[in-house]
Amino acid sequence: MAEPLPNLIEEIVADNGNDDLQSVAESLLPAEHVEIATLLESLPVEERLSLWEALPDDRKIDVLVEMRSDPREVLISATEDDQWSKILTGIDAEDLLELMDSLPAKLMELAFQALDDQQQGYFRDATQFPDEQIGHWISHDVLxxxxxxxxxxxxxxxxxxxxxxxxxxxxxxxxxxxxxxxxxxxxxxxxxxxxxxxxxxxxxxxxxxxxxxxxxxxxxxxxxxxxxxxxxxxxxxxxxxDILSASELVNENYERQVMATAGMDEDEDLFAPVAKSARSRALWLGINLLTAFLASWFIGLFEATLQQVVALAVLMPVVASMGGIAGSQTLTLIVRGLALGQVTGANLKALMTKELKVGGVNGVIWALVIGIVAFFWFSDPLLGLVICLAIFMNILAAALAGVLLPVVLDKLKIDPALSGSVILTTVTDIVGFVAFLGLGSLFLL
The missing domain is CATH 3.10.580.10 (CBS-domain)
Known part of the structure; x- marks a missing residue:
């Protein structure tokens, strides 16, 4: 792509769809299909459809293959039925496998008929494997x-x-x-x-x-x-x-994990309808709300302590934050290890021991730092001791949870990248608050 992507986006959006986009489409002819796909995904829906219409028919299938499913489906739905016979000319089995989840049944039949006999055989063979198995994605161009x-x-x-x-x-x-x-x-x-x-x-x-x-x-x-x-x-x-297909599959898996940590789908469109986006994100917001209420309930058990020692309320976010960060570091490491097949029952004990040692070292260092800060801030040595012990206990608990949670979730066939962070936050919040407020009740009242 001769012109940088941000410049093209600004040029197209600034026109507000009023100017003919044919010149832009012509400037994209030398560009790679993935570059055109990225540009289309970056545009608001109206401008995306206008540029899509301006693209040559013989490039549209290759561009669709490179797009995420949500923005791809917007273009498929907006394309007139009588245009598909031209667009599908030259499609092969690998392209159709990429598009099969996005094409409606009518277009799937039309696309399958556009394949020659050999490609139809390849397609049938590939669909015998689910898409999480490598047989679904193989190339038949073999020496x-x-x-x-x-x-x-x-x-x-x-x-x-x-x-x-x-x-x-x-x-x-x-x-x-x-x-x-x-x-x-x-x-x-x-x-x-x-x-x-x-x-x-x-x-x-x-x-x-x-x-x-x-x-x-x-x-x-x-x-x-x-x-x-x-x-x-x-x-x-x-x-x-081949190495290119393998790299694409690994990158897709990595992106899926990154998006899953926020409870989102890697195929979500930047400009998806508001209702659809809100609906897809509502579930994890609701789950997070329930876990927040659970943590609040534990805090409520120490209401009398908080009323008498206001400093505890001021310092509570520090305890929760330190545990959350320490736990997420361990969780990320273990999730990656599970994805790569590096974490097994044979090395789990050694891995847990190592993470507990790391948590212990960091726990001691930061517990002392925060305890000293609290002591000088509130001029109360017992308060410094209380937060010092609470920080140490929470970081150790975070390390333990960061190792065990993803392993247990994986055994239960639940994606640890998707739900691990929510559960971990709940664990570290509850352990941190109970330790801090419990020790506060013991030493400060």
């Missing part, structure tokens, strides 16, 4: 040869076509089962009569179609290969996952 092929055969095949992000030839037997892989760099310069099987790699990871898509994608990223083979339960070669 594969028979197990008895020679170097000359490999060179001839390479000259004809090499798929993008391909650095190996996959060797398969007569039954189509994956057997080995040969690096392209080994083929060049090798004697032409030499069998390819003599040049195979000692080890190449093989992915099952039923493997988790994020786990498999991370395996591709770490493998040192540009793509890895994907096989079924009988070891028959289904296709491959």
């Amino acid at each position: 594969a040869m028979p197990l008895n092929a020679k170097v000359r055969d490999g060179l001839r095949r390479i000259r004809r076509n090499v798929p993008q992000h391909c650095d190996t030839i996959f060797l398969i037997n007569r039954s189509g089962q994956f057997s080995a892989a040969v690096k392209l760099t080994k083929v060049f310069g090798a004697p032409e009569h030499l069998p390819l099987v003599e040049l195979t790699e000692e080890f190449i990871p093989v992915i099952k179609g039923s493997d988790d898509s994020t786990t498999a994608s991370l395996q591709v990223q770490r493998s040192g290969f540009a793509a890895l083979p994907v096989v079924d339960d009988t070891n028959k070669l289904l296709g491959r996952v």
